Amino acid sequence: MRFVVYLAIVGLVSHPWLTPAAETANSRIWCLSLRFQEGSDGSGDTLDLSSIAGSYNGELLPYNGLTYVSAFYLDAFNSSGLTVNGTIYINLPPLADVNGNGFNDFFESALPVGATTTGSYTTVLGNGTVTANWSRGAGTKDGTCSLHLVDNAFGDLGNYVHAFELIEYAGPLLYTPGSNTVSGNLSIVKTGDPTSQLQGPVQFVKVSTNRFNRLILQPGSWTNSAAQPLNYTNNLFARDLPWTTNYYGFVVFADGDPTTADPDYLVWMLSIDDTNDANHNGIPDFSDDPQVVIPPPPHAPNLGLILSSSNVLVSITGDIGHLHDIQQSLALPATNWQTIASVTLTNATETIPIALPAASAAFWRAVAH
Numbered sequence: 001m002r003f004v005v006y007l008a009i010v011g012l013v014s015h016p017w018l019t020p021a022a023e024t025a026n027s028r029i030w031c032l033s034l035r036f037q038e039g040s041d042g043s044g045d046t047l048d049l050s051s052i053a054g055s056y057n058g059e060l061l062p063y064n065g066l067t068y069v070s071a072f073y074l075d076a077f078n079s080s081g082l083t084v085n086g087t088i089y090i091n092l093p094p095l096a097d098v099n100g101n102g103f104n105d106f107f108e109s110a111l112p113v114g115a116t117t118t119g120s121y122t123t124v125l126g127n128g129t130v131t132a133n134w135s136r137g138a139g140t141k142d143g144t145c146s147l148h149l150v151d152n153a154f155g156d157l158g159n160y161v162h163a164f165e166l167i168e169y170a171g172p173l174l175y176t177p178g179s180n181t182v183s184g185n186l187s188i189v190k191t192g193d194p195t196s197q198l199q200g201p202v203q204f205v206k207v208s209t210n211r212f213n214r215l216i217l218q219p220g221s222w223t224n225s226a227a228q229p230l231n232y233t234n235n236l237f238a239r240d241l242p243w244t245t246n247y248y249g250f251v252v253f254a255d256g257d258p259t260t261a262d263p264d265y266l267v268w269m270l271s272i273d274d275t276n277d278a279n280h281n282g283i284p285d286f287s288d289d290p291q292v293v294i295p296p297p298p299h300a301p302n303l304g305l306i307l308s309s310s311n312v313l314v315s316i317t318g319d320i321g322h323l324h325d326i327q328q329s330l331a332l333p334a335t336n337w338q339t340i341a342s343v344t345l346t347n348a349t350e351t352i353p354i355a356l357p358a359a360s361a362a363f364w365r366a367v368a369h
Contacts, residue, residue: 052264069089082154136164142164145164171187220232301366322345
């Protein structure tokens, strides 16, 4: 008669999978151009702005610092019968940063705007001055700007009240940090218009000489709510004191408003604010070296053995989806366990038949991965 001595030993193996986890930062992007609707002086005379030929797109765009520029088209039939075309220069309100976040309050819809500025215009016939009165309430992208034009030759050309819009989007940026790159996906909603969205991938390459504070946005493309592509080029993003959780840089589109006839609304500012700091070293996870994420190990399995005349039925109770190895040794203490079967559990308990060894004694164990 053959006697088989068996020992069930439960083993547990944990592999440190070094997989960086996806994280979420807050993002906000705004166009440096403003969108002006047609202005009226109340008597039927109108003033339109445009940065493209052939139509009025309302774009007032950066020219030099806080001085902005656009072509203008004045139809003053009621007051003087004049049609005046030219170039208008308007100064934005002085730079202010009451919330101390490093960005001009004028381009934050959460903050109010109220100021009077000056400007000028030129035409083929001459030139004149502009007085601009700005007003926008806190929490809205929409404001009003009245433009008072006084011509050096023809005198007062009227006071034209325009609705203007700060074009701003905000939402989450889901990103995965890497040693030399950061990849992610942006999903942002237009302020004041939740039906208008931008979404798409982003990838940054860290500058090797200052990789925690300087990154290069790689060229890419987002889509708007009409599934139109908005292609953009590469640009430098920076993290500077004292705003240590913030990364900012320009996004320059090939065409920021595909609904118009020609490329326009090209230059935007993207702010990424990341408060994640897994190792508490003062560097946000966005640009920090990726942290090791070790998934929780499987629970120790339960091993059962039933001896028959020809084999051993080994039952394993453990975590579904985890690999379990059945290993055998013919002597204890064992120095060389041999894997004789492997199974990934699809049920909480599974039974595997194992042929009896020729030796009179054998020992088995289960190792969970």
